[in-house]
Amino acid sequence: MRKKKIGYMGLSVLTTLALVACNSSGGTDGASPGDSASATKKGSEDKVKLEFWSVDRTDADYTREKIAKFQADNPGIEINYVIKTEEYNQAIDLAFASSQSPDIFRVKENTIQTFYKKGYLEPLDDYFNAEFKNKFxxxxxLNLFDGKMYSFPNYGYTMRLVYNVDLxxxxxxxxxxxxxQEMVETxxxxxxxxxxxxxxGFALNFxxxxxxxxxxxxxxxxxxxYGGYGFDFKTGRFDVSGFKPIVEAFRQMQVDGSTLPGMESLDIDPLRAQFAEGKIGMYISFSSEPGVYQNQFPAKIRWAAAQVPTFDGTARGASGFLGGQWLSISKNSKHKKEAAKFLNYMYGEQIMLDYHxxxxxxxxxxxxxxxxxKADIxxxxxxxxxxxxxxxxxxxTVAVQGEKYQDAFFKYMLQGGDLNKIIADLNKRYNEALDKAIAAKEVDVKPDPSFDPKNLQNMLVK
Structure with missing residues (x-):
């Protein structure tokens, strides 16, 4: 049954979820014998230098702080921490194509499968002992492919409508x-x-x-x-028609002049900065926002968050909880043992507690x-x-030819057009790409007529 499979992926560990962390020991005691960094001189010219790329900005200061401590405790290893804010996936592809891949890099639920298939990832099983691995x-x-682990989880995200209480x-x-409809009117x-x-009234990081x-x-x-990436699990085909009323609502807010001017060139951090200043009434984002408004952009307004709106007030599914992976090691890294030592440190219990x-x-x-x-945040x-x-x-994951559905819908938001025609074209091209991927045995897709998205409710709480 699909529900059973989802439940396995679906993080039953969260059923007793608390909010925040208490003190516990971290450290680097999870590596297998012999996995410590090679002895090096302390001169900078003799250090092992590891390139670490991430797409996450909300935790950047925290990560820099932890890297500094790691380097102080491991003077033979230097970490070059790079945040790629633009076209992260393309930057990873280019780095591997030019044999300049980072040693360590952030993977997500929508990238790890692709990176695995492209051969970018090093299996982690042999670098960590059983005690370490049994924590996960x-x-x-999500992190297990063909029986091997390519990343370990740390955290996940819920999604909410964030709004300006003062406004x-x-x-x-x-x-x-x-x-x-209420969102448009609001x-x-x-x-x-x-x-x-x-x-x-509204903005997104377009x-x-x-x-x-x-x-x-x-x-x-x-x-x-509806599947949040346009895939229908009942039929085993792509169908982006579920986005139609959503895109129409976004388009209407744009036509009404209810959206922040210039949001088509707005990245997420500038959007957050504008919200913290009171210039945006509503936007939708992840559960990382409380940390953002406490540490990164201290909010000058009162704000709150609520469940995202539905079409008609009825929830027929569940808002997807994202997560299951965090850091991976490059297959091409020349310093895999040292990279594993850093991963072992970052996955220390104290760091993960603090992160939470x-x-x-x-x-x-x-x-x-x-x-x-319980957190005081x-x-x-x-x-x-x-x-x-x-x-x-x-x-x-398929390699669709031409415009992606997000780009096509965004263009409609700004310019209008025949949305039904746009949806039909997207479905045609996405399913053509799916058929090619199936024929090439790149994906294994089977319809599940019994799939009921309402069964996803109550998965994370009792």
């Missing part, structure tokens, strides 16, 4: 919108009272349409029972959750998993 649950197609009160709005009212001060839609339309579609405590994400590690205490309570959060099965 192998998740098929809502100024507009006389008591509750966040629960339907798409955005218009917020803009009416805020525009004179440069505040608008500098990257894929990032914007994956953090917003995806969550709305899933809560309404500071609101960067919700821990997926049972030993961390068992020690976690504003807003984290809004992101705790509810019955409407669940882990969806993994959709196939």
């Amino acid at each position: 649950t192998p998740l098929k197609d 809502f009160e100024k507009a006389g709005i008591k509750n966040p919108p629960s339907t798409l 955005a218009k009212k917020l803009t009416a009272v805020g525009k004179a001060d440069g505040a608008y 500098k990257s349409p894929a990032s914007a839609f994956d953090r917003s339309a995806r969550a709305i579609a899933e809560l309404n029972g 405590e500071k609101g960067f994400g919700i821990s997926m590690v049972p030993s961390v959750l068992s020690k976690a205490k 504003k807003g984290f309570e809004f992101f705790v998993p509810t019955k409407y959060d669940g882990a969806w099965p993994i959709q196939p």
Whole structure:
């Protein structure tokens, strides 16, 4: 049954989720004998230099702090920490194509499968002892491929509509919108009272349409029972028609003038900075936001968060909980043992506890959750998993020819057009790509007529 499979992937460890961490020991005692870094002179010219790439910005200062401690404790290893804010996947591809891949890099649920298939990842099993590995649950197609582990989980994310309480009160709005139509109307009212001060009702980080839609339309579609990446698990085919009412609502807010001007060139951190200043009424994002507004962009407004809206007020599915992997080692690294030592350090229990405590994400590690205490971080309570959060099965990754659905929908938002025609073209091209991938045995796709997205509810909570 699909439900059983999803449950396995679906993080039953979160059923007793607490909010934050308490003290425990970290350290580097999880590496197998002989996996310590080679003896090196302490001169900078003799250090082992590891390149570490990430796409995460919300935890950048925290990560730099931990890297500094690692380097102090391991003077023979130097970490060059690089945050790739633009076209991360393409940067990884180019790095491997030019034999300049990072030694360590961040992988996510929507990239690890592709990176694995391209041969970028080093299996981790032989670098860590049983005690270390037993802390983590192998998740098929998330960090476990063909019986080997390529990353270990740390944390995951829930998705919420984040809103400006002060602007809502100024507009006389008591509750966040629960339907798409209410979201459109709310955005218009917020803009009416805020525009004179440069505040608008809604915004998303459309500098990257894929990032914007994956953090917003995806969550709305899933809560309404549609695959958040346009895949129908019942039929085993792509069908992006579930995005239609969402894209129409986004388009209407744009036409109404309810969206922040210039958001088509807005990245997520500049968007957060604008929200913290009170210039945005609503946006949709991850459970990392409390940490952002406490540490990165201290909020000058009162804010809160709520479940994303549905089409008509009825939840027919569950908003997808994302996570299951974190750091991986390059297959091409010349310093894999040293890279494994760094991973062992970063996956130390104290670091993962602190990560959870500071609101960067919700821990997926049972030993961390068992020690976690209630957090004193504003807003984290809004992101705790509810019955409407669940882990969806993994959709196939295909190399579609032409425009991706996020780009096509974003263009429609700005320019209008025949949305039905756009959807038909997307379905045709995505399923052509799927058929090619199946024929090449790159994916194994089977319809599941029994799949019911409503069964994903109550997965993360009792």
